[in-house]
Amino acid sequence: MDRERERKLLEKLDPYGEPYGQSLLRYFVPTQKEDPADAELVSHKLMIRAGLIRKLAGGIYSYLPFMLRSMRKLERIIRSALNTRGAQELLLPAVQPYELWRESGRDKKYGPELLRLKDRHDRDFVIGPTHEEVITDIIRHEIHSFRDLPLNLYQIQTKFRDEIRPRFGVMRGREFIMKDAYSFDEDEDSAGKSYQDMYDAYTEIFSRCGLNFATVEADSGAIGGSYSHEFMVLAESGENNLVFCNHCSYAANQEKAELLSYKFIKGQKGTLEKVYTPNCRHVDQLAKFLKVPEATIIKSMLFIAEDNSPYLVLIPGHREINTIKLQNALNGVPMRLAEPNEAESIMGVPMGFVTPVGAKVPIIADNMIKEMAQGVVGTGEKDYHFIGAAPGRDFTVHSYFDLALATEGDPCPRCGGELSFKKGIEVGHVFKLGTKYSEALGAKVTRKDGSETPIIMGCYGIGIGRTIAASIEQSHDKDGIIWPVALSPFEVALIPLQVQNDSLMEKTYKLFNELIDATLEVLIDDRDERPGKKFKDADLLGLPYRVTVSEKSLAKDECELKERASGKITMLPIASASEYLKALRDKALN
């Protein structure tokens, strides 16, 4: 195609300066027939194959034009949902002085995930993984009166987190683009409203994106704070386990899900008795050998806190420890499971025979242990276990907490109903931060009565690239991507089949112009390729509406519409095709 014709196709721009139409002859979407070798997830494979992204280094990706169009659409949806709720966009520096992180105390907490660097004067900087410190620094300098609140500031920006193991392409990259918003309020009541505003905004955003998502209660993690919800796109390959109550509306991340009412394992107290248990290193072996339920076996696990102090953690044999709950129980101190050699040197016996009986390290136990009458515990001696052990009598538990990981069928903490599980991809997260950062950095306002109070903060994030990836993960088939209309880089794939037929091309370009005049976004495949290749590419790229113009259809003054999602085919009179498609598109966007 000559440049002049190409320019002509690009003439009409949308209000954001993006062309309504593009020709595949020139458009930079490098598609691939074969799956990349280093991708595991379907969405990752498709994003490479459909020319959305290319990898530069581990967890670091380039966003190609097709991807960027989708990202821009998501960003516009986000901006409109936030702007109408009074949030204001700004842009903060990516490079931040390390000193700020020392001030907030997160220098240690964030650890090696923080990418540090030095400038030429040997001063320490980090590349921001998030921006609580920076935004709070601005606020402490500029906001002094309750009259300036509430305030909500947000940005859409590149972050860097030096993930231990980046994977799944853009889903868990090291460099990624995030929308992060921060709210500032005078009191709890107002902060609650700000939180609810953002919660509503997020619900609106992910609904408008056409995503099937769930909102769950979440742990607030390293960002800190008191209360939080996660927005999860439901997909089989999700990394998060989500629990849902079958009876009420309770929904939570598995790591957060509380267990309140247990089926306690009660019974008559027995007597402590040492028995020989050869070759029983694991709970299942031991249960089988002793002919007792796994639930009566008490797992003794040695955990090491950040300051290297050991804790012995007890949990029923049929349960898994929830390390998040454990950390929260110990005031958020990071805990890790001891290595086998550590366990042996601290407790004097190999893992598996560690005993709480007479233990010198503090013991923390799951609530389920509390009323256990005849438990099985280690003896501190290889190949021997105690049976008939009872907490309180045979060993001392310092404190009881809810420490077990919720499992399928557990009782709902709200209504007692049954919990079931689904997998999800976290695309958004809202936190009530409280005064954690405002106190650490000294951001406060004077109230009406003249008193000073730390500002109450909230923070709210959406992963831009991850949301796109999650959308693809949720919506695709064996042939390629199936874009929801709202996020699709273009809306219509216009395919003339016989490009050497001048009159057919003329009519196709005429239709092209009618479509873009009707504000439809069109990718025209006017390459001189065989139909099969064009159809395959169209399926891979996954635009919602495929319009084919051929000699056959043109004989009846028609074109063929195929909807990507349903596969539904409709013959449209070519004269009214744009009108029909516009109505279809507009309906899909509402």
Place this chain on the structure above:
RNA sequence: CGGGGCGUGGCGCAGCCUGGUCAGCGCGAAUGCUUUGGGAGCAUUAGGCCGGAGGUUCAAAUCCUCUCGCCCCGACCA
């Protein structure tokens, strides 16, 4: 960081164990002719320091050592 695997034209791979016509295959790219509603056929062509460094050997993609990068599983995490 621990365990496993992989680096060979743009992409996907074979060759390595048993050193020596092993530098090859498919896709892709280019040119020509034919073809044209579901990834066409034929012919021709271009393109590779076999991840890097060192070593063993008459001889290394192949064996040894070190190193860099990537992927998977785990701990960790938005």
